[in-house]
Amino acid sequence: MGRRAKNKQGLPPTYDEFQASKDKKEQKKRKVQNDSDATAIPSKKHKLSVNERTTEASQKPKKFQKKPKLGRAKEEPASEEERLPEVDLEELASARKSLFDDSDEENEVQEEEFDDEELDDEFEDGDLEQVESDEEDQVKHMFSDDDEDEHDLEDLNAENMEAYSKQLDDEDELEAEEAEKELLEEGTVQPRAKVLPTDAEEEEMAQGPQDVTMVRTRMLEIVKVLDNFKTLAEEGKSRADYVSRLIKDICEYFGYSELLADKLFNLFSPSEAIEFFEANETARPITIRTNTLKTKRRDLAQSLVNRGVNLQPIGSWTKVGLQIFDSQVPIGATPEYLAGQYILQAASSFLPVIALDPKENERILDMAAAPGGKTTYISALMKNTGCVFANDANKARTKSLIANIHRLGCKNTIVCNYDAREFPKVIGGFDRILLDAPCSGTGVIAKDESVKVSRTEKDFMQIPHLQKQLLLSAIDSVDANSSTGGIIVYSTCSVAVEENEAVVDYALRKRPNVKLVETGLAIGKEGFTSYRGRHFNPKLNLTRRYYPHIYNVDGFYVAKFKKIASSPHDVSKAGAKEKEHAARAEAEEEGIIHEDFADFNSEEDEAFIEKSKKHSLRKKGINPHAKKV
DSSP: OOHHHHHHOOOOHHHHHHHHHHHHHHHHHHHHHHHHHHHOOOOTTTTOOOHHHHHHHHHSOOOOOOOOOOTOOOGGGGHHHHSOOOOOOHHHHHHHHHHHHHHHHHHHHHHHOOOOOHHHHHHHTTTTTHHTTHHHHHHHHHHHHHHHHHHHHHHHHHHHHHHHHHHHHHHHHHHHHHHHHEEEEESOOOOOOOOOOHHHHHHHHHHHHHHHHHHHHHHHHHHHHHHHHHHHHHTOHHHHHHHHHHHHHHHHHOOOOHHHHHHTTTSSSSHHHHHHHHHHHHSOOEEEEEEEETOOOOOOOHHHHHTTTTEEOTTTTSSEEEEEEEESSSSSSSHHTTTEEEEEEOGGGGGHHHHHHTTOOOOOOOSSSSSSSHHHHHHHTTTTSEEEEEOSSTTHHHHHHHHHHHHOOOSSEEOOOGGGGGTTTOEEEEEEEEEEOOOOTTTTTTTOOTTHHHTTTTTTHHHHHHHHHHHHHHHHHEEEEEEEEEEEEEEESOOOOTTHHHHHHHHHOTTTTTEEEOOSSOEEEESEEETTEEEGGGGGGGGGEEEEHHHOOOOEEEEEEEOOOOOOGOOOOOHHHHHHHHHHHHHHTSSSSOOEEEEGOHHHHHHHHHHHHHHHHTTTEEEEEEOOO
């Protein structure tokens, strides 16, 4: 076993024992000090300066050069042992044993702190007798050293505690100062960042083309301000100022007319509007629809993969769509395409047919059928049963319609070329009608960028007018007593409210014998029930909107009606011209500003004005009945 294991430190003494031992040590220490003074022996703890050591060393003969540390004689070389003086080893061993019995830790401290210089000084003075003292004196001397060390340790701990306490106080003061500074900063109105250009910069920008990077950066900064206007807006600038500048930057960066940019911007929040405009700069994925009359989607996909086409299903909401990522062959000229196994068709064009949900053996009318994507899809869902009337007002477009019908093998389809407003004069009593109405094309800007600048305010008046007439004709052409149908689906490839919610709301007001029902589509955002202060029928939340930045499809709108009763208009023999004349006459009678609307009743108005004044005074904390002094 080692030295430390044999001399393990015991339990510490009690406080009374420690105090008694301490007093006893003090007495012994004083006694030794008195004896030393009497015999003129220098104190053992007294350390000489360097000069004193040098002088005394030169005057006194040296008995030896260096004394090894206690307990380490075996580790020193033999040459040094020969030069040591003769010492009684038994007495030294007994002293060592006594020290180890008292405390192993004290022995370690003694060995570590008892340096060579002190030994040299002691032995140079010839004080060998103090080293060879009895056991009791040696132990007492050691305890006296520990007592001084404890006093030094207590003083050190007190100093450390005082310093640490001061440090904590300083940290608390610093935190308090920082908190007070932060409160002052919060209470101080910080200057807002100036995002809008000055008048001089506006004139400079009007003179020539701008840096597109600077324009885009300014757009993003304005969007941040509009999203948190109360905090970030510049003093003295209104929200209208920021919106006006943002629309101008959109026109400059994306190439829109100011009219169309304003219409599209107001459909979304500022940040989402930027996403919409950016999505219109990217082409939509190429998609194809499997013709289930000739093949299955799995078989078609395998055939195209074998030809080097990279594809995958569009989504869970359709069972016939495939999205094409890359192709080693022209996707519109493969043997599968020529055989009629698929047709190139936008994914958004699937939506109205899915909402229509055609059944077998029904009579269905597609009022604007060209180029035939929706018509052939309806025929496939009906499995070539029943009858599909494919009508288009443009005779030139019927050629592509007929070609696709033949290529895809649709045998239950009849192609006709009528103005759709002629229905039901031509024929009526349909189970279901699909009206994919002509529109401004604001949802397919990625395909036709000319829409950005070609649309005018007149277009957004004439096109909705035509759409309203077509929708009323479709409603009148449906058989309300159909056992399986009585369904009308209205859709456009536009996102403008004037062509969607406004038209549907108009039809609900003019034809109370129809109601809106769920479209049955798994995706899509709800239609607007109010827009910029204009309120629509609450049921318009059943309609669905589609945006390119959300669903990665063309902008689209779908509404589904259910005809619940017949009306006198169902048997009307009026043609397109008669309906147009009646619609214009009706529009004049129901204008926004009617003659009766301008008549005011002064007496009634005074009561309302007085009531409004009282209400305003109460809001300001003023008693409206208080008498003026």
